[in-house]
Amino acid sequence: MNIVIIDYGAGNTKSVQFACHRLGFSPVLSNDKDVIRLADKVIFPGVGQASNAMQMLKKSGLDSVIPTLTQPVLGICLGMQLLCNTTEEGHTQGLGVFDVAVKRFSNTLKVPQMGWNTIFSLESNLFLGLKNDAYMYLVHSYYAEICEHTISQTNYGLNYSSALKRDNFYGVQFHPEKSSTEGAQILNNFLTL
Structure with missing residues (x-):
């Protein structure tokens, strides 16, 4: 299987690559539009600041490629947020795949949310074999609101x-690669969809 991890300068690409290797897969890192288009599965990771990451996507032309992909695509952390309509981080226009806004957590909360928290209301084959309230590792100051595309929630x-x-x-x-x-x-569920 041809798995591509999008390498655009704002991703934790190596830890995702190592996690795939541990599962027996051999993904390639690439920012080549043709390589990405021809992949069987695409992973779109991201860490850092949204507006800077979007600038890097635009510089490489990937901002126009990613929303047109037809194979399974998995956005991780900032990658997921960039797939949304907008994010308050840097007042950034996203790629518009998910029709939802990304907001900043309230100042009454300790930000970023860092560490382990549960996921619940699981509604997808992405979660096959998992129970409600499974713990995942998170590090983020911004969140996507509940919307028609929501397949799991965290509080x-x-x-x-x-x-x-x-x-x-x-x-x-x-971060599934750290969870x-x-x-x-x-x-593994995503890579074997």
């Missing part, structure tokens, strides 16, 4: 979307 001061799905696109706010056996299960 941190309020319920928010910890995973989204629309057609062939999936997004997870947590022990349950995270590995989610990654």
Whole structure:
């Protein structure tokens, strides 16, 4: 299987690559539009600041490629947020795959949310083999609101979307590559869809 991890300068690409290797897959890192278009599965990771990451996507032309992909795509953390309409981080226009806004957590909460938290209301084959309230590792200051694309929720001061799905696109706010056996299960579920 041809798996591509999008390497656009704002991703934790190596840890995702190592997690795939542990599952027996051999993904390639690439920012080549043709390589990405021809992949069987695409992983779109991201860490850092949204407006800077979007600038890097635009510089490489990937901002116009990613929303047109027809194979299964998994956005992770910032990658998921960039697939949304907008994010308050840097007042950034997203790729518009998920019809939802990304907001900043209230100042009454400790930000970023960092560490382990549960996911619940699981509504997708992405979560096969997982139980409600499985723990995932999260590090983020912004969240996607609950919407029609929500397939799992997490509570941190309020319920928010910890995973989204629309057609062939999936997004997870947590880091499956850092979330022990349950995270590995989610990654494996995506790679064997």
